[in-house]
Amino acid sequence: LAGRDFHPEDTVVPVGDLTVGGRHVQIIAGPCAVESREQLLETAMAVREAGATMLRGGAYKPRSSPYSFQGLAAKGLEFLAEAREVTGLPVVTEIMDPALVTEIAQVADVLQIGSRNMQNFALLQAVGRTQKPVLLKRGLSATIEEWLLAAEYILAEGNDRVILCERGIRTFETYTRNTLDLSAVPAVKHLSHLPVIVDPSHGTGRKFMVAPMARAALAAGADGLMIEVHPNPQEALSDGPQSLIPEQFARLVQEIRPIIAAG
Numbered sequence: 001l002a003g004r005d006f007h008p009e010d011t012v013v014p015v016g017d018l019t020v021g022g023r024h025v026q027i028i029a030g031p032c033a034v035e036s037r038e039q040l041l042e043t044a045m046a047v048r049e050a051g052a053t054m055l056r057g058g059a060y061k062p063r064s065s066p067y068s069f070q071g072l073a074a075k076g077l078e079f080l081a082e083a084r085e086v087t088g089l090p091v092v093t094e095i096m097d098p099a100l101v102t103e104i105a106q107v108a109d110v111l112q113i114g115s116r117n118m119q120n121f122a123l124l125q126a127v128g129r130t131q132k133p134v135l136l137k138r139g140l141s142a143t144i145e146e147w148l149l150a151a152e153y154i155l156a157e158g159n160d161r162v163i164l165c166e167r168g169i170r171t172f173e174t175y176t177r178n179t180l181d182l183s184a185v186p187a188v189k190h191l192s193h194l195p196v197i198v199d200p201s202h203g204t205g206r207k208f209m210v211a212p213m214a215r216a217a218l219a220a221g222a223d224g225l226m227i228e229v230h231p232n233p234q235e236a237l238s239d240g241p242q243s244l245i246p247e248q249f250a251r252l253v254q255e256i257r258p259i260i261a262a263g
């Protein structure tokens with residue numbers, strides 16, 4: 001179902017009044033984690049002002065260590081709902097537990113499946129049984145084929161609203177947090193009809209590399225970007241080193257405009 005031979009035309013995924021795919025570049029921005037009402041609202045208003053078209057923020061965080069901040073959970077969802085109300089931006093947030101589909105789907109406009117859960121097949125099937133758009137991040141050590149087969153689990157349950165997200169893979173390189181595989185963009189476009197966006201924040205782990213890789217992603221044909229933004233990255237409870245301040249994000253949006261216009 002994910003293959004180009006099955007479905008030759010590009011899939012366009014509706015998200016509220018917006019569409020992902022088919023040359024409508026969407027810019028998803030916001031903090032890694034929802035940390036407080038103030039932090040989220042401040043960031044949401046700033047990214048909307050700068051030109052973001054959707055808001056991201058994790059309420060349930062898949063942290064590598066069980067002792068790290070795990071997210072505000074239900075309280076975080078409440079703040080996300082308020083931020084959507086205030087800004088009008090559709091909300092993208094991660095789901096880690098199939099038991100929470102109904103609760104999270106009440107707030108989220110897009111359900112994010114994180115890299116660590118790309119092969120959590122029960123979770124893929126659970127979101128596949130909804131009609132919510134799903135942002136499926138590439139697993140940190142997944143081949144492109146494994147990634148498309150993960151998408152297949154969602155499609156096979158009857159949900160055709162799948163957006164792929166390249167977020168870097170693990171290689172021998174340690175200078176960057178991950179190695180952003182921009183060659184995955186044309187590869188996915190060749191193999192599949194699904195839209196693919198790029199997350200240069202997790203893909204590099206370093207703030208100074210985010211804008212250049214965002215420009216490169218769009219030049220390579222990506223259908224959108226996911227960018228982490230925090231009003232005070234030094235104080236961030238997760239992913240501070242890769243988070244842009246709102247002014248840097250605004251500059252990034254200006255820099256990508258000509259690339260989008262050039263199509």
Ligand code: PEP
Pocket residue numbers: 032058062113114115116137167202
């Ligand atoms: C995130 O988007 O905050 C996240 C945890 O990303 P990934 O699953 O790509 O590591």
Ligand code: MN
Pocket residue numbers: 032033202228238239
């Ligand atoms: Mn993050």
